[in-house]
Amino acid sequence: MTANSELFDRWVRGPFVAMNTELENLYFMQRDRLRVIGVGDTIKGSLRDEGQVYVVALLREGNTGDGFENGFNVLGNVGMYLAALRRHELTNPAREERSPFAEASSLALHVGASLGMAPRFATSHLATHNKAIAGVRKSFTSLPDEFLFVDENTRGILGFQRAAAALTGIVHLGVSSPVADVLFEPASQALRDVLASNARLYTQLDVERFFYSVRPYYKPYRVGRQEYRGANAGDFSGINELDLLLGLCRASDTYYAQLLVDKMLFMLPSDQARLRECMTYRSLLDELLELAENHAHTGWFQQNGRAFLEVCDLFGQTAAQHHDQLVRRFIATPAAALAEEALQDITASGPPLPVLLRSLEVLRDMRTGAKRADINTRHADLARLRGLINRAD
Numbered sequence: 001m002t003a004n005s006e007l008f009d010r011w012v013r014g015p016f017v018a019m020n021t022e023l024e025n026l027y028f029m030q031r032d033r034l035r036v037i038g039v040g041d042t043i044k045g046s047l048r049d050e051g052q053v054y055v056v057a058l059l060r061e062g063n064t065g066d067g068f069e070n071g072f073n074v075l076g077n078v079g080m081y082l083a084a085l086r087r088h089e090l091t092n093p094a095r096e097e098r099s100p101f102a103e104a105s106s107l108a109l110h111v112g113a114s115l116g117m118a119p120r121f122a123t124s125h126l127a128t129h130n131k132a133i134a135g136v137r138k139s140f141t142s143l144p145d146e147f148l149f150v151d152e153n154t155r156g157i158l159g160f161q162r163a164a165a166a167l168t169g170i171v172h173l174g175v176s177s178p179v180a181d182v183l184f185e186p187a188s189q190a191l192r193d194v195l196a197s198n199a200r201l202y203t204q205l206d207v208e209r210f211f212y213s214v215r216p217y218y219k220p221y222r223v224g225r226q227e228y229r230g231a232n233a234g235d236f237s238g239i240n241e242l243d244l245l246l247g248l249c250r251a252s253d254t255y256y257a258q259l260l261v262d263k264m265l266f267m268l269p270s271d272q273a274r275l276r277e278c279m280t281y282r283s284l285l286d287e288l289l290e291l292a293e294n295h296a297h298t299g300w301f302q303q304n305g306r307a308f309l310e311v312c313d314l315f316g317q318t319a320a321q322h323h324d325q326l327v328r329r330f331i332a333t334p335a336a337a338l339a340e341e342a343l344q345d346i347t348a349s350g351p352p353l354p355v356l357l358r359s360l361e362v363l364r365d366m367r368t369g370a371k372r373a374d375i376n377t378r379h380a381d382l383a384r385l386r387g388l389i390n391r392a393d
């Protein structure tokens with residue numbers, strides 16, 4: 001890190017967290033917890049002005065060439081600063097045509113473009129690449145519910161990544177390999193770990209604290225003229241690698257391919273490369289179905305087909321859990337209790353909530369291989385494979 005980026009990082013890990021936490025406690029103690037404008041103005045002014053000093057120093061330095069890690073860290077810090085300004089209503093894309101924070105926008109655009117990422121903080125800044133210093137990871141506030149959310153998100157992401165890495169290994173061995181079990185088993189175990197961390201979030205995260213004090217930092221905001229959607233726990237390639245490797249979603253499906261294109265710049269460059277490579281593989285489901293014709297009766301087909309279906313089932317369970325439990329409990333239900341005008345900006349990506357919920361439902365149904373006439377799912381192919389495995393038992 002350069003001296004300027006080090007100083008900014010220290011501020012983000014210290015006074016920035018303290019000011020955000022103080023503001024959250026002020027908002028939360030009100031009868032109307034959504035009221036932000038006109039509350040804690042002195043603290044907001046300090047947050048804005050103190051951060052601006054570091055941003056201007058970094059912009060003057062103009063140094064994005066000090067290695068990936070430094071640039072990535074600066075992008076995360078300036079992104080978190082802008083996200084906090086958005087959260088505290090010091091900027092709002094709905095009432096502006098460009099960000100009022102010109103220097104922070106320039107810095108974010110410069111560093112983002114040089115890294116090949118969107119010019120805002122990404123999930124990886126708070127999850128897989130959130131470096132802890134003496135046991136403390138980066139966060140917006142020091143509220144226990146934010147730590148719980150960030151930690152369990154990270155555990156979930158790491159689980160999906162482990163599962164994806166294991167299945168990628170099978171691509172290289174071929175699904176008929178006698179040693180595929182060595183990779184199917186850790187894939188299943190990693191998905192069981194995701195189910196467990198999601199379950200902890202479901203039972204331990206406080207609905208009100210999450211909804212009113214954590215989620216608002218993930219809203220869309222403008223950088224320069226353009227509005228960028230918020231980060232969400234899904235901005236990593238592992239989940240899509242699993243979709244494609246299992247064959248539950250296809251990169252040739254317009255709906256799904258569009259989604260991949262849209263999220264590309266919100267991912268780390270290394271994730272972008274992994275995802276691109278994954279798009280060139282044939283899925284394990286397609287490989288198994290092709291082999292089924294002549295080999296369904298063999299021991300290896302039965303064993304590996306069963307292991308494949310187990311991974312699919314577990315993956316489907318994580319998708320159903322995300323939608324039917326996490327999204328419903330922490331977003332849909334509290335949002336339903338709000339008045340129409342308060343519903344704006346509820347989601348990280350910006351579309352109205354019913355539209356967002358429908359798109360998440362589509363993903364759930366693809367991943368569970370549900371029977372749907374209106375979208376392409378692998379329901380029939382999975383049923384065929386299940387039939388073959390059962391019949392030979």
Ligand code: HEM
Pocket residue numbers: 152153156157160198201205210232233234235239322326327330331347348349350356360363
């Ligand atoms: C309190 C817990 C959570 C809530 C309320 C939640 C809610 C949401 C919402 C609303 C979206 C749509 C993003 C948008 O607003 O545009 C989303 C996307 C996503 N989330 Fe979560 N989420 C939670 C935790 C997690 C966890 C732990 C994971 C696991 C890594 C995860 C994985 C994803 C993925 C992969 C997407 C992208 C869409 C997809 O491919 O399914 N989420 N989430």
